[in-house]
Amino acid sequence: MxxxxxxxxxxxxxxxxxxxxxxxxxxxxxxxxxxxxxxxxxxxxRPVAVATVVNQANEVMLLWRHRFITDSWGWELPSGGTGEGEDPAIAAAREFEEETGWRPGPMRLLLALDPMPGISTSHHRVYWSDTAHHIGHPEDAFESARREWVPLERVPDLIAQGEVRSANAVAALLLLQHLRLR
Missing domain, CATH: 2.40.50 (OB fold (Dihydrolipoamide Acetyltransferase, E2P))
Structure with missing residues (x-):
């Protein structure tokens, strides 16, 4: 308060x-x-832009990747830093395309969060779309071992099993699952 x-x-x-x-x-x-x-x-x-797409089958595009800092594997959402003066919705769409090979439709703000406000100004804005079309091989394919459409109904189990560890992904996926599957 x-x-x-x-x-x-x-x-x-x-x-x-x-x-x-x-x-x-x-x-x-x-x-x-x-x-x-x-x-x-x-x-x-710098502020972080995060992107997610939920398709008509209520599947979300996730990246399976290794993080060397924590030496752990997990599912994440495409994300990256925003450029100076860059619209975060545009940055989120750009990151999604570069990391997945899919071009998202119009991006809408889902949520904004500060994962570590006690020590960091890392401000994350998560955007989502309900459409995307495949444009080819991801430009930044080196960032993940694979990219998959994962059913939203699996999200709580993936989180409980420790397969989604990123705070922005946990928050966004649980909110999307709640909004789309209620």
Whole structure:
């Protein structure tokens, strides 16, 4: 609840520890409600655009991929960083096409989320479409081992089995399953 009478943490300034075109790692001088100060790491990232398509058979296009950072395999949605000034809906459609070889229809905002608001400005906007047509081999086929149309009814089981680990995919897939199968 915003403005619930509870004192807030205040960012009094930041210094950059590391920066490249994708990320900035900063140390913030934070004043706590009781007046104490602490250094707090802040990871600033470009906004992320995520895309999903649910076809007429209530199947969703998913990518099966390995993430070297966690050394894990799982189902994910196509996604990527948005360019400076790029419309996130256009970025989501571009990522979907590049990573799947399918061109989505008009993209609509499904949800926006901040997966790690305690440390990161990683803002994710998830878009969805109910149409797509195959245009050929994915331009970025190296990003996943395979691409499959997966029935939405399987989503809860895939999540429970740990096969969908990405926070944006879990949130988006559960919401789509709820909206499409109720």
């Amino acid at each position: 915003r403005g619930s009478g509870v004192s807030v943490w205040r960012n009094l300034g930041e210094r950059t520890v590391y920066e490249n075109r994708w990320v900035s790692v900063n140390m913030a001088d934070v004043e706590l409600p009781d007046g104490r100060h602490l250094d707090h790491t802040v990871i600033r990232l």
